[in-house]
Amino acid sequence: MRIRTVALLIILFGMLVVLSLTYAQNAPEASEKGKQVYENSCAHCHGVEGRGDGSAAENLLPKPRDFTRGLYKIRSTETGQLPTDQDLFDIITEGMPGSSMPPWETALSANDRWEVTAYIKTFYDGFKEAETPPKQISLSGKVANSEQSVETGKALYSELGCVECHGNIGRGDGTSAPDLTDEWGDQSWPANLTQGWNFRGGSDTEDIFKRFVGGLAGSAMPAFEGDSFPGFGLTAEESSRMIELDNKDEMTEAEEEESAQLYEKYDAAVDIALNLAEGTELSAEEKQIYDDAMKVVYEKSWHLANYVKSLMPEKRPEPAIGNNVLRSQYVQGELPEMDDAAWGTLEASYFPLVGQVVIEPRQFNPTVDAVNVKSYYSDTEVAFLFIWDDRTHTTDETDEETGKILEDALAVQFPVKVPQGPTAPKPYFLWGGRLPVYLWHWKASAPEQVTELTAKGISNAEVQEAQGELKAQGTYTEGQYKLWVKRALKTDDKKDLQLDPGVFVPIAFSAWDGANGDVDTKRVMTSWYTFVLEPVPSSKRFVYPPLIALLSVGFLFGLRAFVQRRNSEEV
Amino acid sequence: MKKLSLFTICLIILVGSWVFLRFVVGGIISVPIPGSVIAMYMGLIVIAILVHISVEDSLFREFRRPILETLVDDKRRLHRRVLVVLIPLLLLGYTYLIIAQRANPPGSPRDAHPSPPLELTYKDEVIGTMQDVVNPFRHYEKDDPEAFKAHVENGKRVYHQNCFYCHGDHLDGQGHFAPYLQPLPANFQDPGIIPNFQESFFFWRIAKGGPGLPAAGGPWDSAMPVWEDTLTKDEIWDVILFLSDYTGYQPRTFGEAH
Numbered sequence: 001m002r003i004r005t006v007a008l009l010i011i012l013f014g015m016l017v018v019l020s021l022t023y024a025q026n027a028p029e030a031s032e033k034g035k036q037v038y039e040n041s042c043a044h045c046h047g048v049e050g051r052g053d054g055s056a057a058e059n060l061l062p063k064p065r066d067f068t069r070g071l072y073k074i075r076s077t078e079t080g081q082l083p084t085d086q087d088l089f090d091i092i093t094e095g096m097p098g099s100s101m102p103p104w105e106t107a108l109s110a111n112d113r114w115e116v117t118a119y120i121k122t123f124y125d126g127f128k129e130a131e132t133p134p135k136q137i138s139l140s141g142k143v144a145n146s147e148q149s150v151e152t153g154k155a156l157y158s159e160l161g162c163v164e165c166h167g168n169i170g171r172g173d174g175t176s177a178p179d180l181t182d183e184w185g186d187q188s189w190p191a192n193l194t195q196g197w198n199f200r201g202g203s204d205t206e207d208i209f210k211r212f213v214g215g216l217a218g219s220a221m222p223a224f225e226g227d228s229f230p231g232f233g234l235t236a237e238e239s240s241r242m243i244e245l246d247n248k249d250e251m252t253e254a255e256e257e258e259s260a261q262l263y264e265k266y267d268a269a270v271d272i273a274l275n276l277a278e279g280t281e282l283s284a285e286e287k288q289i290y291d292d293a294m295k296v297v298y299e300k301s302w303h304l305a306n307y308v309k310s311l312m313p314e315k316r317p318e319p320a321i322g323n324n325v326l327r328s329q330y331v332q333g334e335l336p337e338m339d340d341a342a343w344g345t346l347e348a349s350y351f352p353l354v355g356q357v358v359i360e361p362r363q364f365n366p367t368v369d370a371v372n373v374k375s376y377y378s379d380t381e382v383a384f385l386f387i388w389d390d391r392t393h394t395t396d397e398t399d400e401e402t403g404k405i406l407e408d409a410l411a412v413q414f415p416v417k418v419p420q421g422p423t424a425p426k427p428y429f430l431w432g433g434r435l436p437v438y439l440w441h442w443k444a445s446a447p448e449q450v451t452e453l454t455a456k457g458i459s460n461a462e463v464q465e466a467q468g469e470l471k472a473q474g475t476y477t478e479g480q481y482k483l484w485v486k487r488a489l490k491t492d493d494k495k496d497l498q499l500d501p502g503v504f505v506p507i508a509f510s511a512w513d514g515a516n517g518d519v520d521t522k523r524v525m526t527s528w529y530t531f532v533l534e535p536v537p538s539s540k541r542f543v544y545p546p547l548i549a550l551l552s553v554g555f556l557f558g559l560r561a562f563v564q565r566r567n568s569e570e571v
Numbered sequence: 572m573k574k575l576s577l578f579t580i581c582l583i584i585l586v587g588s589w590v591f592l593r594f595v596v597g598g599i600i601s602v603p604i605p606g607s608v609i610a611m612y613m614g615l616i617v618i619a620i621l622v623h624i625s626v627e628d629s630l631f632r633e634f635r636r637p638i639l640e641t642l643v644d645d646k647r648r649l650h651r652r653v654l655v656v657l658i659p660l661l662l663l664g665y666t667y668l669i670i671a672q673r674a675n676p677p678g679s680p681r682d683a684h685p686s687p688p689l690e691l692t693y694k695d696e697v698i699g700t701m702q703d704v705v706n707p708f709r710h711y712e713k714d715d716p717e718a719f720k721a722h723v724e725n726g727k728r729v730y731h732q733n734c735f736y737c738h739g740d741h742l743d744g745q746g747h748f749a750p751y752l753q754p755l756p757a758n759f760q761d762p763g764i765i766p767n768f769q770e771s772f773f774f775w776r777i778a779k780g781g782p783g784l785p786a787a788g789g790p791w792d793s794a795m796p797v798w799e800d801t802l803t804k805d806e807i808w809d810v811i812l813f814l815s816d817y818t819g820y821q822p823r824t825f826g827e828a829h
Contacts, residue, residue, distance in 0.1 A: 041740070044727060044728070044731040045731070054731070055727075055728040055731055055732060056731035056732055056735065058732070059732065099747075100735075100736075100747055102739070102740045102741075102745075102747065106741075107740070107741040107743070319751055325675070325676060327673075352750075352751040353751075354748045354751050354752060354794075355736070355748060357736050357737070357748065357796070358780075358794055358795075358796040359796065359800075360800070360801060364736065421677075422677040422678065422679045422680065423679065423680065423786075425786060425791060426791040426792070427791060428782060428790070428791045429791060429792055429794070433782060433791070435791075502674065504676040504677075526751070527751075527752055527753050527792060527794055528753070528791070528792055530676045532674075532676070534673070535674070537671050538670060538671075540670055541667055541670040541671045544666055544670060545662075545663045545664075545666040545667040545670070546663060548662050548663065548666050549659035549660065549662050549663040550659070552658055552659045552662050553655065553659050556654075556655055556658065557655075559642060560642045560643060560651075563639055563642045563643050564642075564643050567639075567643060
């Protein structure tokens with residue numbers, strides 16, 4: 001009896017699982033409901049007819065997807081294949097970080113998301129015409145993350161040419177980065193691989209693996225099909241032997257022979273892959289060669305995914321919001337210069353930057369993600385190190401429309417006078433207003449110079465007469481700016497902010513990426529945060545606590561003596 | 572089972588109340604209670620205990636018996652030794668933490684809905700008094716549903732060209748620029764916003780933005796733009812219709828209770 005119940009339960013459970021799986025695989029038939037959801041929630045971006053031309057599209061980059069061509073970036077399927085329904089459902093649920101495509105998990109019910117999935121498929125006939133379900137990328141050969149695997153991946157990263165777009169260490173600053181456009185001719189910046197939180201399809205190792213095995217259809221990123229891998233058709237040892245032989249200045253006859261054989265094997269495998277791509281039937285032997293070759297390719301791809309994963313922090317750093325203040329640390333004597341190791345030991349405060357969409361002309365599609373800041377101060381001076389990623393080093397380009405000079409820049413903003421108390425008025429966060437702000441403005445074309453400004457509005461900034469109080473040094477390497485700035489705590493200039501330890505000072509930042517068309521009000525910015533010269537911890541902390549501890553011991557003994565005396569008196 | 576001494580019971584009550592306030596009320600049931608409020612409640616409980624034990628002499632004796640025993644009794648030598656080390660150590664650590672604590676900036680209190688000016692203006696043009704001005708297109712809702720729909724549609728366009736970056740596709744304040752702005756963009760799905768104010772109030776907020784707020788609203792912190800610079804009067808009225816149409820909340824009309 002009991003066994004039967006259990007068996008029945010298992011079968012029921014199994015049926016449920018199968019049911020939910022089939023449910024998960026396929027969207028319902030397109031319905032009126034799906035159309036309604038689409039027109040209500042998606043059409044203003046993706047357009048009523050799915051052409052990606054909704055009313056909001058004008059200001060957006062990447063552009064909302066044009067669904068009429070069946071090109072989807074985030075798929076679990078192989079190159080050239082359509083996405084599965086589950087892929088579409090997932091991307092609608094989770095949204096695409098780093099773009100304006102929002103997550104719909106809370107705003108739409110799962111049912112509505114399935115309906116709209118079915119509906120967007122009607123924009124492209126290929127979905128209806130497809131006879132077989134799309135071929136999914138197999139994740140079964142996953143290679144665990146290890147130092148060895150990351151090393152192998154690193155070598156592949158340059159062999160496969162990822163460097164040209166994504167840069168030597170992944171900051172998206174490769175030589176071809178500024179010139180990439182997608183299928184629709186729109187600018188397409190290669191991902192900064194150190195900022196996984198901006199990946200459209202997630203930054204788990206599996207996600208990364210799927211992205212370059214399957215390709216981001218429609219984007220400027222090529223799909224890495226088997227035969228684009230160096231040494232396709234060779235085992236790992238064979239392919240490294242091939243490279244080793246290639247690099248030799250002179251080969252012996254035996255070596256020449258060996259090299260020629262390896263190349264023959266490689267060429268044969270590439271031919272098979274090409275035939276397959278053209279739709280030619282493969283013989284059993286050819287199929288075997290191809291499958292073996294693909295096994296190696298998949299393994300290499302896992303190494304590559306492990307390497308990319310190793311480039312980014314676990315998660316996006318916490319922004320310095322609320323009590324998380326930029327705290328300048330005290331040092332005795334000279335402040336560290338730009339290259340001093342002392343900066344390495346100091347933790348940076350992270351300030352996420354937001355497109356400036358408050359005042360025209362606006363920046364809707366920012367490319368600079370955040371600025372990291374460190375600071376030390378001494379009895380007389382304060383030094384800052386600002387670090388931010390920018391894919392391009394732009395010092396003077398001319399904006400075609402306005403004729404203005406475009407260049408990379410950073411501005412640090414303080415009030416001229418520190419507001420007294422939490423309710424005291426501050427200057428307006430965007431470069432002041434009625435109350436003025438005091439600014440440090442640095443430009444990439446003059447990396448050793450920071451200009452001091454006083455501003456009473458974003459278009460109302462004045463260069464201060466007295467300059468030269470600031471020392472600065474700026475560098476650009478591997479897609480990253482570093483700016484070091486030093487100033488005296490106190491200056492003679494009435495228009496400067498005067499600094500005292502322990503005083504909380506509002507601070508804000510602006511940054512410009514010339515290659516993204518940033519100039520004047522078009523920029524990225526923060527609202528007000530707080531800066532403080534962290535007071536040296538009071539030496540009282542070594543005096544009072546022991547004193548209080550001692551006193552309490554004294555008190556306890558005193559109490560005991562008192563009670564003892566009283567007890568003996570009572571007796 | 573041995574009966575618990577009065578002292579132990581009092582101790583249990585104290586610790587139990589603290590745990591209850593801090594973790595049960597201030598965690599499971601509701602949001603964390605501020606330390607000062609917990610301290611106040613604890614003070615009341617201590618007073619209650621003191622009153623209780625001082626009602627009768629015998630109670631007081633019973634209460635202090637374990638304390639006296641611990642101080643002098645030979646049976647309790649071990650307790651005594653532990654306490655004479657533990658109490659000073661705890662005090663040492665506690666005072667050290669208090670003195671070495673990092674100072675934090677004072678939070679800036681902000682009134683999210685300060686009183687509007689008496690007069691509603693667009694740029695320099697006076698539209699009327701805040702109390703009397705109504706949305707000129709609202710009446711279409713009854714008179715001409717087709718025209719009303721067109722205005723809502725236009726408001727939707729205005730919203731998606733200008734507002735969703737901050738206020739979000741779903742009008743829930745969660746646009747893709749929103750998380751790093753302080754204060755956060757308004758969440759129009761919050762039932763505390765649209766139903767509580769007249770449409771003229773929203774016109775004022777949209778036309779004059781953050782900088783138009785009185786000092787209590789922290790005009791220097793708000794990233795809400797000044798829309799009279801870029802939107803026409805009609806566009807502002809239309810976007811207000813869209814806000815209420817999409818969320819399903821009706822703005823307050825004059826004379827209704829707050």
